Amino acid sequence: MYKAKVNVTLRPSILDPKGKAAHHALQNLGLNEVQQVRIGKFIELDVDAKDEAAAKEIVESACTQLLANEVMEDFEIEIES
Amino acid sequence: MATFGVVVFPGSNCDHDAYHAMKHVMNSDVKFLWHKETDLSGIDFLIVPGGFSYGDYLRSGAIARFSPIMQEVVKFAEKGGPVMGICNGFQILLEAGLIPGAMMHNEKLKFVCKNVFIRTESTDSIFTSELEKGQVLDIPVSHGEGNYFIDDDGLKSLQDNDQVLFRYCDAKGKLTKEANFNGSIDHIAGICNEGRNVLGMMPHPERAMEKLLGSVDGKPIFESILHSLSAA
Numbered sequence: 031m032y033k034a035k036v037n038v039t040l041r042p043s044i045l046d047p048k049g050k051a052a053h054h055a056l057q058n059l060g061l062n063e064v065q066q067v068r069i070g071k072f073i074e075l076d077v078d079a080k081d082e083a084a085a086k087e088i089v090e091s092a093c094t095q096l097l098a099n100e101v102m103e104d105f106e107i108e109i110e111s
Numbered sequence: 112m113a114t115f116g117v118v119v120f121p122g123s124n125c126d127h128d129a130y131h132a133m134k135h136v137m138n139s140d141v142k143f144l145w146h147k148e149t150d151l152s153g154i155d156f157l158i159v160p161g162g163f164s165y166g167d168y169l170r171s172g173a174i175a176r177f178s179p180i181m182q183e184v185v186k187f188a189e190k191g192g193p194v195m196g197i198c199n200g201f202q203i204l205l206e207a208g209l210i211p212g213a214m215m216h217n218e219k220l221k222f223v224c225k226n227v228f229i230r231t232e233s234t235d236s237i238f239t240s241e242l243e244k245g246q247v248l249d250i251p252v253s254h255g256e257g258n259y260f261i262d263d264d265g266l267k268s269l270q271d272n273d274q275v276l277f278r279y280c281d282a283k284g285k286l287t288k289e290a291n292f293n294g295s296i297d298h299i300a301g302i303c304n305e306g307r308n309v310l311g312m313m314p315h316p317e318r319a320m321e322k323l324l325g326s327v328d329g330k331p332i333f334e335s336i337l338h339s340l341s342a343a
Binding site for chain 2: 047
């Protein structure tokens with residue numbers, strides 16, 4: 031069994047209103063050092079595969095078909111055994 | 112007489128509005144189609160209604176597009192069958208790849224539920240043939256994720272192919288910044304596919320059918336559709 035960790039993030043060119051709202055709130059807290067906030071999604075999957083490469087392939091397919099919308103999002107996959 | 116099919120997902124909530132609009136205002140035959148159904152025989156026109164299909168988990172429309180009926184809706188559309196997605200229905204058609212682009216959260220993050228004005232940008236479609244170019248319609252919106260996005264090449268292609276059917280405008284038809292309340296690229300409120308048989312729009316024409324409810328500006332859209340179906 032492999033554990034896959036997937037980070038789905040908005041593409042850099044896409045405006046992130048949630049990130050902007052959080053950034054604004056952080057400024058209200060006085061954390062003015064924070065220059066920018068971008069909010070994405072973190073998804074964990076348990077994958078039954080014969081090896082790490084096979085697990086990665088399955089998770090990639092999950093990402094391109096459902097977990098991320100590549101019109102506006104990018105994804106990164108990390109596989110742990 | 113043409114028969115309309117209204118797709119029903121768990122979480123659809125404008126399915127009855129669409130049914131009522133077609134059945135009781137437009138006097139047409141309408142059938143509900145549960146998301147597990149795969150038989151579209153006898154259906155001439157499909158409406159994918161608004162709501163929060165599958166709770167809008169992950170992204171609006173992302174799960175609904177994999178439901179059994181959506182596989183048939185895609186086949187129906189690819190054969191040239193007319194399909195209209197309203198609000199959540201538009202989001203589902205985007206996720207299903209029937210229309211290009213994607214929906215982001217409204218620019219100001221608020222769920223917006225109010226009447227807005229949209230301008231008819233093209234009458235060259237079965238959905239807008241009875242309208243006039245530039246005609247301003249008073250139609251309600253009700254969404255939190257209606258901020259339409261497409262990349263520069265995609266936008267150019269939409270513009271070049273005359274696929275933008277409706278844009279958000281003010282009461283006089285001007286494309287002001289305030290009128291574009293959700294931040295959509297190029298003020299886009301509704302677009303069709305390249306084949307011009309699939310329409311996606313965020314505003315709800317099916318909720319603007321009776322004077323009692325404030326506006327009848329949704330009617331000419333359905334009159335256009337009925338006109339095209341009777342001519343076919």
